[in-house]
Amino acid sequence: MANSQAMCTSFKVDLLNAIHAFGTTVVRGATTPDSFKAALYLASASLGAGTTAYSATGEVSGSGYSAGGVDLTGSPDWIAPTSTSTTAYSTPTASIVFTTVTLSTAFDAVLIYNSTQSNKAVSVHTFGSQTITAGTLTLTMPTNDNATGLIRLA
Numbered sequence: 001m002a003n004s005q006a007m008c009t010s011f012k013v014d015l016l017n018a019i020h021a022f023g024t025t026v027v028r029g030a031t032t033p034d035s036f037k038a039a040l041y042l043a044s045a046s047l048g049a050g051t052t053a054y055s056a057t058g059e060v061s062g063s064g065y066s067a068g069g070v071d072l073t074g075s076p077d078w079i080a081p082t083s084t085s086t087t088a089y090s091t092p093t094a095s096i097v098f099t100t101v102t103l104s105t106a107f108d109a110v111l112i113y114n115s116t117q118s119n120k121a122v123s124v125h126t127f128g129s130q131t132i133t134a135g136t137l138t139l140t141m142p143t144n145d146n147a148t149g150l151i152r153l154a
Helices: 009-016
Strands: 036-042 082-084 087-090 096-114 120-139 151-153
Touching (some): 009 082, 009 087
Antiparallel strands (some): 082 087
């Protein structure tokens, strides 16, 4: 059997579990999971790969919606990171729900961010532009696997 260059799959799972710190700026004082939130953004906002932290700039506003969004629910918030083949993955344990909201300006994105770690951005997810009047918006989580898990490191 020949050697092959690759990032170790176990390392990918360890990254999702915050095991490795290559820099000196991160100090992990606790062994409990961090808390995560989800905030909605206007279709005119500019979120993407360059987003580093939660910001109220471009966030929706309206009746029943609080700046900063909602807490991810469940205990813990995420299914324990795991891997299949060469992909590590994790998905929130429950759908993200915004109840009784009226958002009259078009929105099309949700930012998942770590509220425990200075509101650092995790991921931006887009969907079709929409508005909502006195309703409940539910963002259903995908199956937690290597092909569809919400956070995947391949």
